[in-house]
Amino acid sequence: MKLKDLGEFGLIDRIARQVHKAPSVVLGIGDDAAALAPTAETLTLITSDMLLDGVHFDLNFTDAKSLGRKSLSVNLSDLAAMGATPRQFLLGIALPKDFSTELMDGFMAGVLEQAERFGVTLVGGDTCSSRSGLVVSITALGEQRPERVVKRSGASVGELVCVTGTVGDAAAGLELLRQGVREGFLVSRQLDPEPRIAVGVALADNGLATAMIDVSDGVVADLGHICELSGVGARLQLGALPFSDEYRTFCADDPYALGLSGGEDYELLFCIKPKHRDAVADLLAGFGVKFSVIGEVVKGEGIELVTPDGAPYQVVQKGFDHFQ
Ligand code: ADP
Numbered sequence: 548m549k550l551k552d553l554g555e556f557g558l559i560d561r562i563a564r565q566v567h568k569a570p571s572v573v574l575g576i577g578d579d580a581a582a583l584a585p586t587a588e589t590l591t592l593i594t595s596d597m598l599l600d601g602v603h604f605d606l607n608f609t610d611a612k613s614l615g616r617k618s619l620s621v622n623l624s625d626l627a628a629m630g631a632t633p634r635q636f637l638l639g640i641a642l643p644k645d646f647s648t649e650l651m652d653g654f655m656a657g658v659l660e661q662a663e664r665f666g667v668t669l670v671g672g673d674t675c676s677s678r679s680g681l682v683v684s685i686t687a688l689g690e691q692r693p694e695r696v697v698k699r700s701g702a703s704v705g706e707l708v709c710v711t712g713t714v715g716d717a718a719a720g721l722e723l724l725r726q727g728v729r730e731g732f733l734v735s736r737q738l739d740p741e742p743r744i745a746v747g748v749a750l751a752d753n754g755l756a757t758a759m760i761d762v763s764d765g766v767v768a769d770l771g772h773i774c775e776l777s778g779v780g781a782r783l784q785l786g787a788l789p790f791s792d793e794y795r796t797f798c799a800d801d802p803y804a805l806g807l808s809g810g811e812d813y814e815l816l817f818c819i820k821p822k823h824r825d826a827v828a829d830l831l832a833g834f835g836v837k838f839s840v841i842g843e844v845v846k847g848e849g850i851e852l853v854t855p856d857g858a859p860y861q862v863v864q865k866g867f868d869h870f871q
């Protein structure tokens with residue numbers, strides 16, 4: 548069956564029927580707007596990300612369910628990077644008329660599976676036809692107490708630069724997909740990233756992260772955003788960058804190039820006071836998430852890269868920019 552057989556309202560009905568109730572949602576899908584009840588004494592954090600066929604994903608590379616999960620994950624990751632607990636989201640979709648309902652059902656199964664896992668509720672959206680492939684636009688809402696929100700601008704000189712998990716995997720996975728590989732650890736890191744929600748919220752709740760961002764454009768580009776907004780520079784020890792064994796095998800010649808510029812790992816990059824190092828290590832160990840200190844915040848601007856033998860290192864590729 549194709550979407551043109553189901554119709555716009557048939558599709559919306561099909562989606563609405565799968566959504567569970569939540570106490571924070573006074574009015575969900577079905578009216579002109581949703582009505583939400585925020586938790587007392589919290590700010591609402593709101594973020595939006597689009598995913599376009601041919602730009603962000605390729606339906607020849609990914610199954611619909613993984614794409615659904617990733618569409619929500621990248622938005623939840625932005626909330627995690629602010630230390631916010633995700634609560635609700637809106638889903639905008641533009642679909643070709645001949646899009647199969649089977650693909651659509653797979654996509655929605657992925658979106659709603661991830662929503663369930665992270666306790667977020669679909670409260671509305673928009674649906675229209677597309678003349679150029681699938682377009683997904685998700686807007687996610689989260690909550691945090693005002694004094695606990697973690698911004699990009701909070702880093703100070705002398706702090707440690709830290710990262711969760713491993714970096715470079717998703718970029719290597721994309722390279723493998725282009726070469727025809729369709730499975731394995733690196734490919735799954737590209738197609739189905741894990742947003743670090745619990746860690747982001749815990750770092751914020753405990754007042755441990757001074758500045759935070761999720762690694763969507765690459766370590767150098769994303770740390771660059773923290774540095775710029777905080778008015779500081781950073782020195783990165785390349786020998787401390789966390790790489791997976793699979794990634795090391797893939798990038799045997801030079802692990803740094805892709806590790807520094809490859810995006811889409813959706814790990815958290817954050818700064819902490821040196822005295823909090825053990826507390827943060829313990830906290831992340833409690834979540835079973837790898838923790839690495841990869842550098843320090845310094846005076847000035849820009850990011851200095853130091854190889855394990857102390858030599859300076861130049862990045863060739865800067866990270867992803869849609870218009871470059
Ligand atoms: P309007 O014409 O007033 O914008 P719509 O027909 O677009 O209303 O939407 C009807 C209801 O269905 C609204 O509550 C809207 O939020 C919801 N909705 C539309 N598309 C989606 C979608 N893709 N996912 C979830 N809810 C949706």
Ligand code: MG
Nearest residue numbers: 672673674675
């Ligand atoms: Mg509408």
